[in-house]
Amino acid sequence: MAKVLMKGNEAIALAAIKGGVDAFYGYPITPQNEVPEYLSKHLIDAGKVFLQAESEVSAINMVYGAAGAGKRVMTSSSSPGIALKQEGISYIAAAELPCLIVSVMRGGPGLGGIQPSQADYYQATRGGGNGDYNLIVYAPESIQETIDTVKGAFDTADYYRNPVLVLVDGLIGQMMESVDFDRPTKKRDLKPKDWATTGTRNHPGRRNVANSLHLDPALLEQHNIHLQKKYKEIAENETQYEMINMENPDYVIVAYGTMARIARTAIEMLQEKGIKVGMIRPITIWPYPEKAFDAIPATTKGILCCELSMGQMLDDVLIANNGRHKVGFFGRAGGMVPDPEEIVDAIVNFTQRVVK
Amino acid sequence: MSEIKYAKSKGLTDTPLTYCPGCAHGIIHKLVAESLVELGLLDKAIAIASVGCSVFSYQFFNCDAQQAPHGRACAEATGIKRVLPDNIVFTYQGDGDLASIGIAETIHAANRGENITVIFVNNAIYGMTGGQMAPTSLIGQKTTTSQDGRDFAHHGNPIHISEMFATIEGVAYLERVSVYDPKHVIQAKKAIKKAFQYQEEKRGFTMIEVISTCPVNWGMKPTDAMDWVKDKMLPVFPLGLFKDKGDQNA
Numbered sequence: 001m002a003k004v005l006m007k008g009n010e011a012i013a014l015a016a017i018k019g020g021v022d023a024f025y026g027y028p029i030t031p032q033n034e035v036p037e038y039l040s041k042h043l044i045d046a047g048k049v050f051l052q053a054e055s056e057v058s059a060i061n062m063v064y065g066a067a068g069a070g071k072r073v074m075t076s077s078s079s080p081g082i083a084l085k086q087e088g089i090s091y092i093a094a095a096e097l098p099c100l101i102v103s104v105m106r107g108g109p110g111l112g113g114i115q116p117s118q119a120d121y122y123q124a125t126r127g128g129g130n131g132d133y134n135l136i137v138y139a140p141e142s143i144q145e146t147i148d149t150v151k152g153a154f155d156t157a158d159y160y161r162n163p164v165l166v167l168v169d170g171l172i173g174q175m176m177e178s179v180d181f182d183r184p185t186k187k188r189d190l191k192p193k194d195w196a197t198t199g200t201r202n203h204p205g206r207r208n209v210a211n212s213l214h215l216d217p218a219l220l221e222q223h224n225i226h227l228q229k230k231y232k233e234i235a236e237n238e239t240q241y242e243m244i245n246m247e248n249p250d251y252v253i254v255a256y257g258t259m260a261r262i263a264r265t266a267i268e269m270l271q272e273k274g275i276k277v278g279m280i281r282p283i284t285i286w287p288y289p290e291k292a293f294d295a296i297p298a299t300t301k302g303i304l305c306c307e308l309s310m311g312q313m314l315d316d317v318l319i320a321n322n323g324r325h326k327v328g329f330f331g332r333a334g335g336m337v338p339d340p341e342e343i344v345d346a347i348v349n350f351t352q353r354v355v356k
Numbered sequence: 357m358s359e360i361k362y363a364k365s366k367g368l369t370d371t372p373l374t375y376c377p378g379c380a381h382g383i384i385h386k387l388v389a390e391s392l393v394e395l396g397l398l399d400k401a402i403a404i405a406s407v408g409c410s411v412f413s414y415q416f417f418n419c420d421a422q423q424a425p426h427g428r429a430c431a432e433a434t435g436i437k438r439v440l441p442d443n444i445v446f447t448y449q450g451d452g453d454l455a456s457i458g459i460a461e462t463i464h465a466a467n468r469g470e471n472i473t474v475i476f477v478n479n480a481i482y483g484m485t486g487g488q489m490a491p492t493s494l495i496g497q498k499t500t501t502s503q504d505g506r507d508f509a510h511h512g513n514p515i516h517i518s519e520m521f522a523t524i525e526g527v528a529y530l531e532r533v534s535v536y537d538p539k540h541v542i543q544a545k546k547a548i549k550k551a552f553q554y555q556e557e558k559r560g561f562t563m564i565e566v567i568s569t570c571p572v573n574w575g576m577k578p579t580d581a582m583d584w585v586k587d588k589m590l591p592v593f594p595l596g597l598f599k600d601k602g603d604q605n606a
Contacts, residue, residue, distance in 0.1 A: 023438060025435060049438045049439055058461050062431050064424070064428075064432050065424075065432035065434065065435025065436040068422045069402070069435070069436045069439050087425055088428070095422075197420035197436070198440060199402060199420055199443050199444075200399045200400075200418075204399075207418065208421075209421045209422070210423065211414055211422070213411060213412075
């Protein structure tokens with residue numbers, strides 16, 4: 001397939017089809033509506049399942065059911081809608097069921113706004129649902145990278161029996177880019193889903209149960225230790241990031257998604273001013289690429305964390321930096337997407353963010 | 357040589373039931389299990405356990421199962437049934453789970469005519485959490501959160517699920533039964549079996565509301581609880597057939 005010009009949300013939908021999605025359950029919310037709209041036609045035409053649920057709460061529990069039944073299932077939503085799905089996401093993670101969740105972030109808190117935002121970093125990486133669980137969270141910066149991520153997401157989810165969250169903002173969802181759907185994804189050795197609830201006639205002598213209840217505290221702790229072991233394995237094998245311009249930089253920007261794109265331009269503008277700036281661009285935000293920070297030379301004057309939020313990934317930057325460099329912050333909120341000049345100014349006038 | 361006349365259904369596992377002595381959940385579990393076995397559907401059945409006393413039902417029904425978040429059983433059942441349309445999918449829910457926190461999921465599953473079966477056990481109280489007022493608690497009924505009795509002006513009336521669901525086009529079969537005496541146990545079994553039969557024939561949404569007991573939280577002996585069903589609950593929740601689309605299509 002040659003390159004095509006496609007809108008981000010529709011590209012997510014088509015990439016999911018290419019990735020082998022069997023079922024989509026969702027509920028309308030701006031700015032992700034083109035995902036279910038596209039799938040409502042193309043998934044049903046392909047003989048697969050599309051169902052508009054009565055709520056986000058219901059949609060994520062439909063996902064739970066179908067994931068438990070062993071199918072490749074997904075949902076998509078945006079910030080307040082993802083908030084509603086958190087209960088179900090916690091159950092799915094606890095029951096170790098694979099699925100894909102797409103979050104197209106808008107401004108918050110509350111009903112907030114419908115413009116691009118990155119204010120759901122905490123929601124994506126710190127749960128929101130109850131308990132010690134992690135999602136594998138990808139935060140791509142372009143439609144092409146989003147397509148590649150979504151296409152491979154079902155394999156990743158199946159391999160680890162863990163939900164995958166693809167986190168983009170409304171800008172990536174709504175813009176159009178020239179993209180290729182035929183790029184290869186990582187090959188994984190996938191085992192048959194012999195745990196799926198398909199009826200005992202398909203696995204005689206064994207009842208399959210999807211469950212997150214462990215009333216015996218010792219068993220619950222054992223389950224948590226098992227989950228942590230898996231999360232450690234994921235952190236070791238699946239952490240992804242890009243290093244840009246990192247040879248002896250004066251400053252290092254840390255940014256993901258749309259903000260990383262803006263930062264790329266800012267870095268070029270700063271180069272013209274004679275200021276050498278590198279960038280760490282996390283592609284997975286859980287697991288977080290903490291090791292990337294070891295490559296920042298001692299001579300670097302400071303790290304600037306840039307986000308479309310009031311400072312959420314900043315926590316992970318501070319943890320990864322571990323007191324080695326001065327850390328500053330630049331952020332805009334609620335759809336106020338900055339010009340590169342604003343990042344240039346933030347580097348030129350770099351100040352350490354005072355941590356209270 | 358002696359002959360076994362009565363045995364535990366093969367539709368139940370050997371896991372001891374966690375229900376309180378005298379609770380009617382055991383009877384209803386048996387009816388569900390026997391129905392699935394007699395119809396030859398057990399090995400393609402997937403049970404959805406809800407939250408409440410029946411949360412452990414995934415350990416009791418001898419088939420595959422999923423345990424759903426509070427109130428979400430019908431959404432989970434929908435998710436499964438849409439991808440496995442030839443399996444038998446049923447939920448087993450109490451009145452708090454279905455008629456309060458899960459009423460939206462249940463209504464919309466019914467409205468879509470999801471080809472699933474809902475076993476709705478109504479005992480007018482939250483059992484698992486210790487006897488709080490349920491949406492189906494009777495006017496005047498004393499619970500731990502309505503200690504002077506349920507009062508219409510403050511709490512509203514007990515909600516009538518079967519009456520409401522009878523108005524929904526997607527419902528293929530809906531009957532309210534009880535298990536307070538052997539005659540009604542036999543009737544309840546017939547209804548549950550018919551609901552599963554309809555699902556196998558892909559006729560649409562089926563629900564059996566079972567008026568049941570909670571001797572412990574009602575503060576009664578099990579036998580008195582059965583009498584309370586007959587004397588107090590049935591006047592508010594009259595038994596009967598609310599909908600049977602199957603007969604029209606037969």
